[in-house]
Amino acid sequence: MELYPITPNHYLALSAVLFTIGIAGVLTRKNVFLTLMSLELMLNAVNLSFVTFAKVRGDMAGHVFVLFVVSIAAAEACVGLAIVIALFRLKETVNLDMFKSLKD
Amino acid sequence: MLEAMVFYILAAALVTFGLLMITRTNPISGAMTMVGAFGALAGLYATLSASFVSIIQILVYAGGIMVLVIFVIMLLNMHPDDLKPMKAQPFWVVLALLAGVTTILAPILFCVLPNRDFTWSELTPGFGTLTAVGEKIFSDFIFPFEVLSLVLLTAVIGALVLAKRKL
Numbered sequence: 001m002e003l004y005p006i007t008p009n010h011y012l013a014l015s016a017v018l019f020t021i022g023i024a025g026v027l028t029r030k031n032v033f034l035t036l037m038s039l040e041l042m043l044n045a046v047n048l049s050f051v052t053f054a055k056v057r058g059d060m061a062g063h064v065f066v067l068f069v070v071s072i073a074a075a076e077a078c079v080g081l082a083i084v085i086a087l088f089r090l091k092e093t094v095n096l097d098m099f100k101s102l103k104d
Numbered sequence: 105m106l107e108a109m110v111f112y113i114l115a116a117a118l119v120t121f122g123l124l125m126i127t128r129t130n131p132i133s134g135a136m137t138m139v140g141a142f143g144a145l146a147g148l149y150a151t152l153s154a155s156f157v158s159i160i161q162i163l164v165y166a167g168g169i170m171v172l173v174i175f176v177i178m179l180l181n182m183h184p185d186d187l188k189p190m191k192a193q194p195f196w197v198v199l200a201l202l203a204g205v206t207t208i209l210a211p212i213l214f215c216v217l218p219n220r221d222f223t224w225s226e227l228t229p230g231f232g233t234l235t236a237v238g239e240k241i242f243s244d245f246i247f248p249f250e251v252l253s254l255v256l257l258t259a260v261i262g263a264l265v266l267a268k269r270k271l
Contacts, residue, residue, distance in 0.1 A: 004108045008222035011152070014115050016212045018122055020205050025126035027201050031186065033131035033177055037138050040169065041122055044145055051154045054232075058225035060240045063232060066157050067241070070164050071252050075259035077169045081176045082263035088180050089269075094131075095186060 011052040019045035032087075032094045036080050043073050110151055118144040129189045135174050142166045154232040 022045060025038025047066045054062025084094065091098050121141035128134040142165045149158035230236045241249055 003112075004105070006108050006111045008224065009217045009220070010111065010115075011148070012222075013213055013217055014118070014148075016209055017119060020209050021119070021122040021126060023204065023208070024201060027197060027204075029126065031129070031131055031134075033173060034126065034128065034134050037131075037134055037173065038126055040138070040165070041125065041141065044142070044165075047157075048145065048148065051149055051152045051157060054154065055152050055224055055227070056222050058227055058231070060232065060237055061244070063154055063157050063237050064240050064245050066154075067160060067237070068245075068248060068252060070160060071256060074164060074169055075256055077172055078259045078263045079266065081172060082266035085176060085180065085267045092183070093186060094180065094182060 008052050008056050012049055015045045015048040015052070018042075018048065030096050032084055032096055032099075035096065036077065036084075040073060040077070043069060107151065110147070114144045114147045114151070117141075118148065130187050131177050132174065135170055135177065138173075139166045139170050142170070152232075153227060156232060156234045156237045 019042050022038045022040075022042030025041065026035055029035050029038060047069055050062040050066050050069070054060060087099055088094060118141055121137045121144060124137040125134050125141065128137065142161060146158045146161040146166075149155075149161055228236075
């Protein structure tokens with residue numbers, strides 16, 4: 001892969017790197033907000049490949065799919081943050097280690 | 105040449121903001137770096153001639169979702185202990201993480217991508233504009249679009265039920 005000109009492979013490699021950063025964030029962070037934001041990062045990495053393939057194929061279905069993913073991400077953030085509020089009311093913390101009543 | 109420079113600047117910004125985000129301990133700084141990452145992604149979408157998606161990225165992600173996250177962070181009366189670095193992950197988690205990263209990233213970067221020759225196709229005029237994407241949504245994707253409105257309605261009701269003290 002040469003540095004120039006920019007091919008679809010550059011975008012796909014960037015997307016893979018971004019997805020890996022997101023996975024690393026989800027697995028290592030203990031703060032529930034940072035975990036949620038790492039999830040968003042993973043969704044965005046997938047969106048980047050969708051848009052890349054839309055341009056590769058010259059078909060705008062990829063763009064439509066990205067718009068759907070963004071809406072689902074908005075719904076997920078909305079419900080996820082409501083769960084965080086309910087949990088915080090119960091446990092007074094945002095540390096994921098404290099949310100283990102099902103395990104005990 | 106200019107296109108390559110723009111790509112590398114945006115890609116560097118995106119990866120830097122992403123790495124900064126997963127290393128912050130304060131969720132507010134995490135959210136702020138996330139806004140930067142979304143800005144860089146919107147620029148990348150623009151270089152991929154997806155102007156409508158690029159605008160939606162800024163409007164919905166940076167303007168909507170991140171504002172919601174910051175709002176909730178400030179709404180919760182967090183203890184200062186929650187802003188300190190939390191206890192580190194056990195060693196085997198880090199080891200499993202490294203193994204996972206290698207198994208996902210290495211084959212993609214070094215085996216799949218160099219052997220696949222993806223090339224840009226000839227784009228129709230108006231590719232990725234609001235008009236073109238809108239026509240696509242309201243012709244081929246009308247049913248998923250309608251289902252999506254139900255999903256959003258369910259999310260609104262679900263969030264209310266979960267977060268309200270007394271119904």
